[in-house]
Every structure is written in C-alpha cells, then in structure tokens.
Ligand SMILES: O=P(O)(O)OP(=O)(O)OP(=O)(O)OC[C@H]1O[C@@H](n2cnc3c(O)ncnc32)[C@H](O)[C@@H]1O
C-alpha cells in the first residue's frame with residue numbers, strides 16, 4: 001500500500017518512511033507525484049495546519065494524502081515557538097538560524113536550559129473532505145550547547161526525558177521509537193487498520 005506524504009521537509013520523509021516500512025506501507029513524498037505549489041499555513045493550531053495541508057493536496061490529487069504539523073514548545077518562552085517553529089527566526093529561516101534564535105532567547109533570560117516538548121499532529125485527508133487525525137508528544141528539555149548531527153531542526157538542542165543524549169545523537173530507529181512523530185504515525189496506522197478506510 002502506498003501513502004502520499006505532503007511535506008517539503010526531507011527529515012520528516014526519512015523518519016516516516018522508516019517508521020511505516022514495517023507495516024508494509026510505502027511512503028511517497030508529494031514532490032515525487034505532482035508539482036503543486038505549497039499551501040499557506042495560516043492555522044492557529046497544529047491540527048488546523050495539518051488538516052489544511054492534507055486536504056489541499058488530497059483535493060489537488062484526487063486521492064488520500066497525509067500531512068503533519070509539528071513544533072517545539074519551550075516552557076521558558078511561554079510555549080513558543082510552537083506553530084511558528086519552522087519560521088522562528090523569520091520566513092524561510094534555516095534550522096541553524098532557528099537554533100541560534102532559540103539559544104539567544106534562553107540566554108537573554110539568563111537560562112542554560114528549559115523544560116520543553118515536541119508535538120506532532122498528523123492528518124490523513126480524503127478528497128471528499130473528511131479526515132482522520134492523531135497526535136504524539138515527547139517531553140524533555142532544551143539546552144544552549146548544540147550536540148549531534150542526526151535528525152533535523154531543533155534536535156541538537158533537545159534532550160528527551162530519561163536521556164543524556166540530544167535527539168540529534170540518537171539513531172533514526174531510536175528517535176522514531178520515542179519521538180512525537182513516531183508516536184503520532186504509529187497511532188494513525190492503527191486507526192487506519194481499525195476503520196479499514198483505505
Ligand atoms: O510543513 P512541512 O512541509 O511539512 O515542513 P515544515 O518543516 O515546514 O514543517 P512544520 O510546518 O510542521 O514545522 C515544523 C518545525 O518544527 C520543528 N520540528 C518539528 N519536529 C521536529 C523534530 O523531530 N526535530 C527537530 N525539529 C522539529 C522544525 O523546526 C520544523 O521545521
């Protein structure tokens with residue numbers, strides 16, 4: 001079975017491909033199927049954004065599409081960057097720029113770390129308009145000294161609860177076992193199997 005995953009983030013594609021492989025699901029990134037301009041992400045919540053992305057592409061393609069919206073919530077920053085995680089340092093900011101901004105914001109407050117969590121909302125939308133969704137989170141803390149080269153985004157600054165290593169120091173399989181995204185996609189596959197909607 002194949003599932004089209006609407007994302008421009010290569011890190012997400014790598015993780016979700018690996019996660020769904022053992023369920024016999026072939027995850028195909030949208031840009032390998034059709035060249036459609038990206039939709040806006042104007043929602044105020046992760047769920048709204050994930051649904052917006054999924055339904056936009058499901059309608060454009062005429063078949064079910066999965067999308068994900070995720071982010072990092074930092075306690076010391078009142079939950080920011082949250083839904084703005086990919087554009088924390090500005091529109092089209094790189095991971096490095098976003099990480100630098102996070103370190104600055106913590107240091108400005110005299111902090112070297114803060115409790116934080118990653119959140120992921122996943123939606124599979126059908127062209128007719130309905131959708132199924134699931135979510136996952138992983139708690140931990142953010143630090144101001146980046147470590148590791150795996151993963152993507154804020155991973156060099158995020159240490160999951162119960163770990164000494166940053167998310168960027170974990171293998172792909174290990175990250176998938178404990179991550180917000182790994183949990184959300186695991187739950188979505190169960191839902192799809194239960195409802196037999198495919
Ligand atoms: O919208 P798409 O095309 O899927 O790609 P995106 O990178 O813009 O994805 P989001 O809008 O969902 O923004 C999520 C951001 O949150 C951060 N993030 C989410 N999950 C992460 C993870 O597992 N590791 C590190 N950073 C993560 C990272 O900055 C992402 O760019």
Ligand SMILES: [Mg+2]
Nearest residue numbers: 008041069086
């Ligand atoms: Mg995005």
